[in-house]
Amino acid sequence: MQFKGNYLIRGKILCCTGLHIGGVADAIKIGGTDAPVIMDRMTSLPYIPGSSLKGKMRSLLEQRHGDKWLTEKGNPHNCKDPGCDLCITFGRGAEDNIMAGPTRLIVRDAYPDEGTIGNWNDKEDIMHGTEVKGENFLNRISSAATPRFLERVPAGSLFNFEMVFSVYAPDDLKRLALVFEAMSMVEDNYLGASGTRGYGKIAFSDVELLEKTKDDYTSGEDWKPYQKTADATTAREIMAALK
Template identity: 40%
Template sequence: MKLYKKISIAGKIELLTGIHIGDSKDSIDIGGVDSPVVRRKDDNRPYIPGSSLKGKMRSLLDIAYGKTDTTKSPEHPIGKLFGALAPDKNISGNPSRLIVRDANLNKESANEIQAKGFTDMPYTEIKFENTIDRIQGKASNPRQFERVPAGAIFDVGFVINVVAETDTEAAEAEKELLDLFYAGIRLLEDDYLGGSGSRGYGQVKFTLNDPVHKTAEQYLHATV
């Protein structure tokens, strides 16, 4: 198998509603917040882990295809894009062809959030949630959820590796992987990212640039 090209896709994720992607309570100074968001350690800004994006896209595609799990289906299109283990010794597994970068809070968006001064914590808001006892009609177990507010924008990047044995196979693989990738993006826009999606959290919108194609030969013969 040969690497034919790398396809890079950069863009932005806009939060249409507040988003909560949780971190360990002990990992940051949370000041009493029950459920903090994940933050970078160098600048304390929230970010969206690539693993969260990738995992949600794969889960939604599994559902769309009517599959419960494609992690052991290397011949399935999802197994080809996201990677799959070998189901038995007669079939080889696939490494993931999709790289998903961590999505960092856009610098201009971060400055705008700070300038508006409406957040409860640096770059984030606090939302109180309760568990409703429907028998007694009472709210109980109040909790504080930290969220990145609606309107925040994150920079995102993806790389798809096209690997094949012939030019024809490479062209077919490229179309199959790109079509599946964009299907995953569309599914995610109509679903949610992070936790508490059924309560209104995590609606996002992607704005992606045109793909940038680089062949293996361009890497091998480029001057540094």
């Protein structure tokens, strides 16, 4: 199995509604009044962990292709089939060393874009890229309201995202299409917490698919737009162009 080249998928993630991806403290403080979002320690600004996005993409594909990839107990899919498109694309448990080559997809952490940081700085009610939203939880018997305060990244914020997809086998182009299918599904689902209550609707915008072949690395060539999808700017359009 030989490395043939990389594809770069990049663009913006637009928060169509408030986004809450909890930090570690969140899990410990369940029911507390303080639900922080995950922050980059260097900048004290929120970011979208690549693992959150990748995990959501994977789980939605498992549901979409439930006949192939959904497990009986609903646990995350993991198999030993050397031809499994899902495991080859998104990865296997480290102990399952199967001759299918490296995990094809890398999803990087997504950081806020410059314009968004400027907008956050201009608004008094936004601190460290987040606003605080009070939510009432009603006691079902007494109807007493218990307020809880949730931090969230405000709607309209943009993050720069980047994914790298490596090609080793002829079937990998089909697996690349799977990535865009998953991105489209995330847009119709949600990222982070409280999605069923309106949080975490996102859209991928200004999406670009670029390529760099094995020889481009040797000769020092930069990324080039992938011709077949050069006019497409959304996950859905790229998916359609790849077909």
